[in-house]
Amino acid sequence: MIAEIWNWLSDSAHWHGPDGVPIHLREHLQYSLIALLIAAAIALPLGLLIGHTGRGSFVVVAIANSFRALPTVGLLTFFVILIAPHIHSTGTATYLIPSEIVLVLLAIPSMLTNTYAGISAVDPAVRDAARGMGMRGSQTLWQVELPNALPLIFSGIRSSFLQVIATATITAYVSLGGLGRYLIDGLAQQDYPQMASGAVLVAVLALLIDVLLAAVQRYAVSRGITGRYSRKRIVDPAEQQAMIAAAPLT
Amino acid sequence: MIDYYRQNSDQINGWLGWHARLSALPLLFGLLIALPLGWLARRYRWLYPPVVTVAGLLYTIPSLALFILLPGLLKTRILDPTNVVVALTVYTVALLVRVVADALGSVSEDVLQAATAMGYRRLGRLLKVELPIAVPVIAAGLRVAAVSNVSLVSVAALIGVPELGQLFTNGFQLSYQTPILLGILLSVLLALAFDSVIQLVARVLTPWRRAVPR
Amino acid sequence: MIRFDSVSKHYPDGTVAVDSLDLVAPSGQITVFVGPSGCGKTTSLRMINRMIEPTSGSIWLDDQDTSRIATHELRRQIGYVIQHAGLFPHRTIVDNIATVPLLLGWDRNKARARGRELLERVGLPAHFAERYPAQLSGGQQQRVGVARALAADPPVMLMDEPFSAVDPIARDQLQEEFLRLQNELGKTIVFVTHDIDEAIKLGDQVAVLRVGGRLAQLATPAQLLSEPADAFVAAFVGRDRGYRALGFTPVGELATHDEPTIAMGSALTGAEAADGWLLAVDDQGAPQGWLRLADSRPGADTTVTEDLLHRGGTVAGADASLRAVLDACLSSPSGRGVIVDEAGRLAGTVTASEVLALIERRAPADPNPQPVGGGGQ
Structure with missing residues (x-):
């Protein structure tokens, strides 16, 4: 199997032309990034707001719980059938728009719940001190709550990204491009090396992006919080929750 | 939707049954593997970081990719449901091993010392004290794994494994919403059923949590 | 000077946290609020910097009605120390101390220089400046909390059980150093504690509050020990008070014997x-x-x-x-x-x-x- 994958991947024909790896990789990243940015633009401010004010946390819980139970493939096929006939366009937009909607919907919960959990898990004494020293609400949010919530926010972004990368693979089934093409086409053509190579590419992509984000996180989060000094490991309930929230859906 | 179900009830019930089995078996296997593994990661501290890291890496593999890579590794056929069970077991273990390790670690030192002082040996203390106290957290992890498994199983329909995901692929090919909505509904109901069963079991196992503090 | 002018705090559920409190905390002195839990001592303290708004009555800071000052400005001129220090985990010690100066718009270098100066003042080594709170013990964190409250040199300090979460030995040391610091600085301090011994040790005057937020007695520690106003205060002040009261009577002329x-x-x-x-x-x-x-x-x-x-x-x-x-x-x-x-x-x-x-x-x-x-x- 490894030899088959190696042969497929080292065949230069698979790295050129409209069906080449670079094109599909670019498509895959494009679908994922668009969805992630839109989702972040919705989820992060909402999570900050709900966490800071403490109002509307039931929204977060409701969204997180209901979305987890929805099957991704069902959601994707449903939206394509629902929306595609109404888009009168040539090219991929017909399938791209419904797919992006699903990707955005799937990317929101992790970021929203983690941002909310991160903000609300800030030690009440710390928040009290910030207020008592005369910080305004916005100063408390940006200077104190956000920096302390960063580890959880990052893990939310990471699991959302993974979710989107994984689901973007499935969009090949509804006629889009991306690395998922090799999996779906390989299956149709009974071409296992192609399928397996595509699967390896997707897995490597997901892994690289996660490692990259982990590196950014390490750089962005204060050493005082990452506790590279901390003497004891404490199980933080919020972290526990965030870790559970990171379970794969796709 | 009800009409559609009536007309195809045999087939749909069959898919539902498969779906339930393909979601449940990995939960069972996953728990059986994660319990000792999580305990080890707790008992030997140096094991914790690598275990958590590997678990995190396994998470990053998209399910469709894993469904396709496993036949090559296990020498099974692509359509073999074993692939789905193994793949979901991998995810379940990846999720639960950290939950188990952290849950066991969250039992307070006072309780542990008291148990030791009363003469529990290591195994007795684990089974009679630490595990029961860790049940609620482990159950929370299991519930997440269960709901996520139910959703993941339907991905396997793309490679032709018979389960509720077939309703999605069929509906998509026919541009017909009804089977898709029915599939989503049944899938959500199945997830809810798993969720309720786990909650119920956890409740039975932890009678002290129902005691109202006065 | 801080003046409570028939200040009350009622909650919607009917709880009375503070019941028409009249009290003056004189300038340059330590006024201790002490009482059992539920006596409204912390509520009273937190109403001074308007972390909690009074239901009725007013609190005056010298000749200013605090309700007429914007909350964030009021708080920036009042030092605030709380039980678990509440240090910002993501900021180094020196940056924690420099928080209020920075909020007041000081130049960053000046604020950090002030931070280092205060670090020394509260008896911590200079190399702690670049550490993070997680690297410090509870007692050390509490010192940083005091330094942070002093950073902008506020005339008034509010201290809410600042030493009760540290071990007895560290607490004793913190109390001694706190008194030494107050000797140098002469701040107007309101100090909340549930520990009557701490109140007697630190207070220039002590306000004993009873459950329901009523002032039971306002007196100097010596008066409190020798003349408790009623049975509640007597019970709260506790046993040995006759003996402890001797601690406030100077021995005066003492005829000693030569000792071989x-x-x-x-x-x-x-x-x-x-x-x-x-x-x-x-x-x-x-x-x-x-x-x-x-x-x-x-x-x-x-x-x-x-x-x-x-x-x-x-x-x-x-x-x-x-x-x-x-x-x-x-x-x-x-x-x-x-x-x-x-x-x-x-x-x-x-x-x-x-x-x-x-x-x-x-x-x-x-x-x-x-x-x-x-x-x-």
């Missing part, structure tokens, strides 16, 4: 003592401990060494309180209390019965006029 001494390192041969106890002193004349001749007879050429000394006794200065002098007598193995001068040299000894005679002459009145003193007996 023996120098450290000198030979024991020929040494005599009426009752067998000899006081050893060093070359400056500072008492080192008591020596029992009976213990050290065997070798005729024995000299006075450290390990022969009984060190149980306490030593009282000439200006000490009656309590300190009495304690010196009671703890001395010879029964004679050692009194020293300002330089720590031996001034003489007194006996417990002499101190008691002094107490009887000084305080003819019963120090505890409430015979139904609740748990006090």
Whole structure:
């Protein structure tokens, strides 16, 4: 199997032309990034707001719980059938728009719940001190709550990204491009090396992006919080929750 | 939707049954593997970081990719449901091993010392004290794994494994919403059923949590 | 000066946290709010910087009505120290201390320089500046909390149980240093504690509050011990209050006896003592401990060494309180209390019965006029 994958991947024909790896990789990243940015633009401010004010946390819980139970493939096929006939366009937009909607919907919960959990898990004494020293609400949010919530926010972004990368693979089934093409086409053509190579590419992509984000996180989060000094490991309930929230859906 | 179900009830019930089995078996296997593994990661501290890291890496593999890579590794056929069970077991273990390790670690030192002082040996203390106290957290992890498994199983329909995901692929090919909505509904109901069963079991196992503090 | 003008705090559920409180916390003094949980002491404190808004009444900061100052501006001129310090985990120690100066718009370098200066002031080593709160012990974090509150040099400080989460030894040390710091700075301080001993030790005046948020007594620590206003205060102040009240009475003129001494390192041969106890002193004349001749007879050429000394006794200065002098007598193995001068040299000894005679002459009145003193007996 490894030899088959190696042969497929080292065949230069698979790295050129409209069906080449670079094109599909670019498509895959494009679908994922668009969805992630839109989702972040919705989820992060909402999570900050709900966490800071403490109002509307039931929204977060409701969204997180209901979305987890929805099957991704069902959601994707449903939206394509629902929306595609109404888009009168040539090219991929017909399938791209419904797919992006699903990707955005799937990317929101992790970021929203983690941002909310991160903000609300800030030690009440710390928040009290910030207020008592005369910080305004916005100063408390940006200077104190956000920096302390960063580890959880990052893990939310990471699991959302993974979710989107994984689901973007499935969009090949509804006629889009991306690395998922090799999996779906390989299956149709009974071409296992192609399928397996595509699967390896997707897995490597997901892994690289996660490692990259982990590196950014390490750089962005204060050493005082990452506790590279901390003497004891404490199980933080919020972290526990965030870790559970990171379970794969796709 | 009800009409559609009536007309195809045999087939749909069959898919539902498969779906339930393909979601449940990995939960069972996953728990059986994660319990000792999580305990080890707790008992030997140096094991914790690598275990958590590997678990995190396994998470990053998209399910469709894993469904396709496993036949090559296990020498099974692509359509073999074993692939789905193994793949979901991998995810379940990846999720639960950290939950188990952290849950066991969250039992307070006072309780542990008291148990030791009363003469529990290591195994007795684990089974009679630490595990029961860790049940609620482990159950929370299991519930997440269960709901996520139910959703993941339907991905396997793309490679032709018979389960509720077939309703999605069929509906998509026919541009017909009804089977898709029915599939989503049944899938959500199945997830809810798993969720309720786990909650119920956890409740039975932890009678002290129902005691109202006065 | 902080003035409470019939301040009340009622909650919608009917709870009365503070009930028409009238009180003045004088400038440059430490006013301690003390009472059981639910007495509204923390609520009262937090109403000063408007972390909690009073339901009625007003609180004045000198001649300013606090309700007319924007909350964030009010708070920036009031130092605030809380129980668990509440340090920002993501900021280094020096940046934590510099928080309020930065909020006030100071230049970053100036703010950090001030941070370093205060770090030293509260007795922490300079290299702590670049550490993070997680690297410090609870007591150290609390020092940083005090430094942070002092950073912008506010005239007023609010301290909400600042030392109650640290261990007793660290607490004692923090209290001593806090008093030393206050001696230098002379801030107007409101201090909340549930520990009556801490209140008596730190307060210039102590406000005892009872459940339901009513002021039971406002008095100096000495008055509180000698004249509790009612049974509740008497019970709260607790047992031994007669003895503890002696801590606030200076001993005044004290007639001491000359005490025969023996120098450290000198030979024991020929040494005599009426009752067998000899006081050893060093070359400056500072008492080192008591020596029992009976213990050290065997070798005729024995000299006075450290390990022969009984060190149980306490030593009282000439200006000490009656309590300190009495304690010196009671703890001395010879029964004679050692009194020293300002330089720590031996001034003489007194006996417990002499101190008691002094107490009887000084305080003819019963120090505890409430015979139904609740748990006090």
